[in-house]
Amino acid sequence: MSAEMRLKELGLQLPAPAAALANYVPFTISGKILIVSGQLAFGADGKLAPEHCGKLGAQVSPEAGREAARLCAINLIAQARAATGSLDAIARVLKLGAFVNAAPDFTAIAPVVNGASDLMVDVFGDKGRHARAAVGVAVLPLDSAVEIEAWFELA
Amino acid sequence: MSAEMRLKELGLQLPAPAAALANYVPFTISGKILIVSGQLAFGADGKLAPEHCGKLGAQVSPEAGREAARLCAINLIAQARAATGSLDAIARVLKLGAFVNAAPDFTAIAPVVNGASDLMVDVFGDKGRHARAAVGVAVLPLDSAVEIEAWFELA
Amino acid sequence: MSAEMRLKELGLQLPAPAAALANYVPFTISGKILIVSGQLAFGADGKLAPEHCGKLGAQVSPEAGREAARLCAINLIAQARAATGSLDAIARVLKLGAFVNAAPDFTAIAPVVNGASDLMVDVFGDKGRHARAAVGVAVLPLDSAVEIEAWFELA
Numbered sequence: 001m002s003a004e005m006r007l008k009e010l011g012l013q014l015p016a017p018a019a020a021l022a023n024y025v026p027f028t029i030s031g032k033i034l035i036v037s038g039q040l041a042f043g044a045d046g047k048l049a050p051e052h053c054g055k056l057g058a059q060v061s062p063e064a065g066r067e068a069a070r071l072c073a074i075n076l077i078a079q080a081r082a083a084t085g086s087l088d089a090i091a092r093v094l095k096l097g098a099f100v101n102a103a104p105d106f107t108a109i110a111p112v113v114n115g116a117s118d119l120m121v122d123v124f125g126d127k128g129r130h131a132r133a134a135v136g137v138a139v140l141p142l143d144s145a146v147e148i149e150a151w152f153e154l155a
Numbered sequence: 156m157s158a159e160m161r162l163k164e165l166g167l168q169l170p171a172p173a174a175a176l177a178n179y180v181p182f183t184i185s186g187k188i189l190i191v192s193g194q195l196a197f198g199a200d201g202k203l204a205p206e207h208c209g210k211l212g213a214q215v216s217p218e219a220g221r222e223a224a225r226l227c228a229i230n231l232i233a234q235a236r237a238a239t240g241s242l243d244a245i246a247r248v249l250k251l252g253a254f255v256n257a258a259p260d261f262t263a264i265a266p267v268v269n270g271a272s273d274l275m276v277d278v279f280g281d282k283g284r285h286a287r288a289a290v291g292v293a294v295l296p297l298d299s300a301v302e303i304e305a306w307f308e309l310a
Numbered sequence: 311m312s313a314e315m316r317l318k319e320l321g322l323q324l325p326a327p328a329a330a331l332a333n334y335v336p337f338t339i340s341g342k343i344l345i346v347s348g349q350l351a352f353g354a355d356g357k358l359a360p361e362h363c364g365k366l367g368a369q370v371s372p373e374a375g376r377e378a379a380r381l382c383a384i385n386l387i388a389q390a391r392a393a394t395g396s397l398d399a400i401a402r403v404l405k406l407g408a409f410v411n412a413a414p415d416f417t418a419i420a421p422v423v424n425g426a427s428d429l430m431v432d433v434f435g436d437k438g439r440h441a442r443a444a445v446g447v448a449v450l451p452l453d454s455a456v457e458i459e460a461w462f463e464l465a
Contacts, residue, residue: 021265023272024287028249030188030308033340035250038288055259057449094338095345097252097407099290104365107453110331117333132334133348133459135409136449139212139291143262149288153340176420178427179442183404185343185463190405193443210414252407254445294446298417304443 003087003124007077010122014078015044027083032091034083034152038099039075040144041068053143056136057106060145065100069115072098072148076116077123080152093120093130094151101145102136109136116148158242158279162232165277169233170199182238187246189238189307193254194230195299196223208298211291212261215300220255224270227253227303231271232278235307248275248285249306256300257291264291271303313397313434317387320432324388325354337393342401344393344462348409349385350454351378363453366446367416370455375410379425382408382458386426387433390462403430403440404461411455412446419446426458 007014020026020037027036041052052068054060060068076096081087098113100106113134120128130150140147162169175181175192182191196207207223209215215223228251236242253268255261268289275283285305295302317324330336330347337346351362362378364370370378383406391397408423410416423444430438440460450457 022269023276023284024251025284026286028247028284028286030247030249031186031341035286035306037286038290092338092340094340096334097288099288102449104293104448106449107451109449109451114332121333129333129335129338131336131338131345131347131459133407133409133457134451135348135447135457136451137290138259138293138414138448139257139261139264141262141264141289141291147288147290149286151345177424178431178439179406180439181441183402183439183441185402185404186341190441190461192441193445252443254443259448292445293414293448294412294416294419296417296419296444296446302443302445304441 006123014081017078017082018042018075026079032154034080034154036076036079036150038147038149039072040142041071041146042075043071048142048144052145054145055101055103056112056145057103062108062112065112065145066115068145069113070119072146073116073119076148076150089155091153091155092127093124094153096130096132097149098132098134099137099140099147101140106136109134158245161278169236172233172237173197173230181234187309189235189309191231191234191305193302193304194227195297196226196301197230198226203297203299207300209300210256210258211267211300212258217263217267220267220300221270223300224268225274227301228271228274231303231305244310246308246310247282248279249308251285251287252304253287253289254292254295254302256295261291264289316433324391327388327392328352328385336389342464344390344464346386346389346460348457348459349382350452351381351456352385353381358452358454362455364455365411365413366422366455367413372418372422375422375455376425378455379423380429382456383426383429386458386460399465401463401465402437403434404463406440406442407459408442408444409447409450409457411450416446419444
């Protein structure tokens with residue numbers, strides 16, 4: 001099944017891709033590599049919900065963190081479609097770089113980031129299985145609970 | 156206008172590129188991709204000025220942080236020229252990975268990193284518009300206020 | 311001398327490569343680029359030793375941190391061999407992305423990461439000299455003292 005069909009089957013509406021806020025762009029392409037800028041946990045309304053702001057291990061619950069990671073993934077996919085016109089032009093997800101806004105003693109980083117990894121596989125199937133690095137950082141822009149960047153391979 | 160000409164017009168002197176301090180190198184090239192190692196906010200004298208050491212949200216003001224990011228970008232460009240002989244061999248800036256040394260409650264990460272993004276566009280024009288990820292980290296080498304790595308595409 | 315021969319000469323046994331713990335994979339390949347997921351400081355027994363858990367500048371000594379970085383590098387190399395069948399299929403190490411679990415005042419990040427950089431050169435010789443970014447993060451998965459991802463070029 002194609003990624004565009006899976007998206008439909010999942011009932012997922014991609015949001016309008018967020019504009020870059022400065023002299024950078026949401027994505028660049030070099031040869032077959034598509035690089036998507038770090039995406040925050042903006043919801044479908046383009047806003048950070050209060051439950052997706054703050055630190056894991058403090059204001060943000062593991063469940064809300066996982067949902068924040070999922071939102072980052074949705075925003076990455078929205079950018080990938082804006083870059084290519086159709087998700088079916090994506091050969092595979094190569095890598096996620098995931099940054100979790102975390103209190104210094106919050107070590108359960110991986111389950112939070114799984115919210116993004118799982119969505120990639122939901123949408124892209126086996127082509128969605130990616131390399132990843134996941135770390136806990138001191139703080140993120142706008143206090144987003146999660147930020148994730150992605151590298152895709154184009155078909 | 157070429158990047159080398161813009162550099163001259165901006166009156167920017169590139170510093171001697173910083174040597175890697177260990178068993179790594181300032182840059183590697185694979186095909187058309189040039190990867191430049193994370194650069195600290197060293198000034199033209201090769202030193203970290205006191206105002207570019209420490210954390211945003213603590214010792215370092217937003218304005219000084221922005222200037223530190225600009226210095227990181229200048230050092231990235233110096234490495235890119237050392238790698239290629241001329242900035243005109245750069246087809247475009249693909250991606251910046253920006254790390255801001257930040258107190259856990261300092262969420263205005265993006266404006267700090269704009270100091271680097273803006274310089275890339277000042278020097279490379281539209282080819283300087285890049286994907287980026289910007290995060291706040293617990294600490295950086297030598298307590299530099301900012302560290303930025305870059306991916307370029309060669310012409 | 312080939313990397314496989316150097317490995318033997320160093321008396322280094324590569325561990326069984328760690329399985330990914332979720333919907334991601336230990337590595338992806340695109341063209342000549344091999345991306346290996348962030349590796350933690352697991353020992354040969356697949357476990358994090360107590361001395362490689364926690365923060366540099368707190369529970370973890372600089373010497374133990376350096377050893378943790380070396381273990382990350384060994385695990386990266388184990389994944390690279392699993393990906394290729396033989397380290398001699400690696401043309402070079404392109405980049406390490408190194409994350410050190412650090413107290414906010416621990417600025418000696420570079421010497422810790424040298425534990426990984428040195429091993430890459432021990433095993434790959436000049437082909438092991440890589441670009442790198444090294445930062446201090448708030449926390450890492452399972453409280454590993456270090457996490458490192460790698461980009462390799464295939465022959």
